Amino acid sequence: MTLLPAAKSTRVVAILSFTVAILYYQHEAALKLPQQVADEYWFSLRGTGDERGQHEAKQTQIEIKNGQNYLIQSDAKQRQNEDKRVENEATYSRIKTEQRQADSDQADDNSGQLIQRQTNTGGTNTAGKDSKRKNAAAKHSRKTNAATNVSKRMGTMPHSTKVMNSVVGGMKLTNTAHYGTSKTNPAVLGVPVPLLTPSNGSALSQIDLSSYTKKDQTFLQRRLRVLTKRAQKVSEGCSQRPRLQRPGDLHLVWDIKRSPGILYCPIYKVGSTSWMMNFLRLTHFNENNPELLKLPPKKRKKMQFKSKYGAKQFKAYELFPPPADPEERDRAFRDSLRMVVVRHPFARLISAYRDKMTKLNPRPPEHRFRDLQRQIISQYRPRNSTEKSPFPTFAEFAQHIIDSTRNFHKREDWMKHVRCWVPYWAECNICGADYNLILQLETSKPDFNFVVRLGRMEELKKGNSEWRHLQNGTSSSSLLTQYFSQLTRLQIHQLKLRYLLDFELFGYRIGPEVWENAKD
The missing domain is CATH 1.10.287 (Helix Hairpins)
Known part of the structure; x- marks a missing residue:
């Protein structure tokens, strides 16, 4: 007891x-x-x-x-530093603006004094010279104002206008037209398109293959099953996020004269240059260029798609423009196959880093990536660091992306402040356009052959296409482990959160070797 x-x-x-x-x-x-x-x-x-x-x-x-x-708690100190940097940048921008204004005023004063001296000593011809100068100045002023007004409406700035905008995300210092051109060309500007809700790739099941050869039918049917599964996965992810199903302007290549029509949304560092050059091939671009005809046949073929002879990406926009009539444009957008090309989000970041952060003069120059390189080094490299490279390290570049996109929640946030590493879902408005041809760079050969055979693109057969996404013969995806070994697990986690929707919509994941070889 x-x-x-x-x-x-x-x-x-x-x-x-x-x-x-x-x-x-x-x-x-x-x-x-x-x-x-x-x-x-x-x-x-x-x-x-x-x-x-x-x-x-x-x-x-x-x-x-x-x-x-967790990130909110662990990044409190970084946010304080970021606020201080933003304040310093604002002060620097204000000082530069005041300095430019002072220089402009001084130039005006000097010009006025010069005109006054000429008026006093010019004799009988002074009035005529003054009149010509005033007319020329007025004409120049009208052109400048007109260009500025058009640029404001189109969301761009004239190439001659020097602007020190805030340096956030992708260094969009000069909001020039998309894909490197500095001209306000309507062909390369985004156009409004209607909202299309997710359809699970239903258009793919309606493609008529009866007119194709037996061999092509077999290949197309087999590939259609793969592409349908991809479209269904994207539709499933977008259906769970109705707030992302919104209409928006898109930069598209409108190849709608063939049946079925194909609309292509280029995404930077995902084979976009190769695809744009292939669209130029479809138009037999430069085949009758007098300058090229002077060259030997072998060299002529090599130089046909070089920028020196006008083969630039915006040319594809010009040669495949959208219909001018809004109703016809909406109808073409609904009836055509809408194509986008993606790759592993982290492999794309490596490709962007190598192209824009490790060169002294990265293209296009008007985007001022060299200035962004200096800014990243200034913000993220300690003064006592042993790193002496004139270029940012990959870890510094990654931290810049993490910090500068911390408060981005909408498509407009990314499109306004970032240039070359905008997520796929934002760049092409994935959930508002119901893409049904979703190609992946990892399976580029069968995906490319599918589009070529489906569209009967004879110009791209027999090895006439080209792919420029390899640098120095090495694919960026093969270097993923090497570059991400410079990051901590927390940085990898933060970076994935910035591109989480791309990972989920397109079925990508981080391999165990990335976590295993992280810096910590």
Whole structure:
């Protein structure tokens, strides 16, 4: 009888100890969230079937629900530094503006004094010279004002206008027309298109293949099954996000004279240059160029699609323009196949880094990527650093993206402030345009052959196409582990959150080797 209270007491102590242990474990796990997320994701990739799918779904939920809260706490100091940088940039911009205004006023004063001296000493011809000068100045002023007004309406700035805009995201210092051209050419500007809700790729099942050869029918049918699954996955992801289903302007190549018509939305660093050159091939571009006809046949073929002879990306926009009539344009947009090309989001960032951050004169010059390089180094490289490279490291570049896009939530945020690494969903308004031809750079050969055979693009057969997404013979995707080994797991996690929708819509994931080889 005397043992019963003691037994109860022991049981209570045991229960309390077990409860405390559980609470302590949960507290420790919460503090190590990014590490936990990374490890769970790594180990989940070793599973197969339903187990792996459930683990990936759980991984996504953990990132969405808990990741942002953790980042807010761990990045408090970085936000304070960012606020200080923004304040310094605003002060610098104000000083530069005042300096430019002072220089302009001084130039006006000097011009006025010169005119006055000429008036006093010019004799009988002074009045005529003054009149010519005034007429020329008035004409120049009218042209400048007209160009500025047109540019404001189109969202661009004249090439001659020097503007020091805020340096955020992708260094959009001069809001020139898309894809490198500095001219306000209507052919290369985005046009409004109607909203198309997700359709699960239903248009692909309605393609009539009866007029194709048996061999082409077999290939097209087999590839259609793959492309339909991709379209269905994107439609499923967009259906869960109705706020992203909004109409918007798009920069498209309108190849609508063939059947079925094909509309292509170029995305920077995803084979866009290659595709634009291939569209030029369809028009037999430069075949009768008098300058090229002077060259030997072999050299003529080599130089046919060089920028020196006008083969620039905006030419494809000019040669495949949208219909001028809005109703006809809307009808063509609905009835054509809408095509987009994607690749692993991290491989694309590496490609953008190599192209824009590791060259002294990255193209196009009007985007001033060299200025962005200097800014990144100034902000993220300590003064006592042993790194002496004149270019930002990949870690510095990645941190710039993480910090500068921290508060981006809408498509307009990315399109306004970023130039070359806008997410796919924002660049082409994926959830508002119902793309049904979703090609992937990882399967570029069969995907490209599908488009060529479906569109009967004879000009691109027999090895006449070209692909420029390789640099120095090495694909950026093969360097993913090498570059991301410079980042911590937290940086990798933060970077994925910035492009999370691209990962989910197009079925990409981070391989275990990336987490395993992270800096920490």
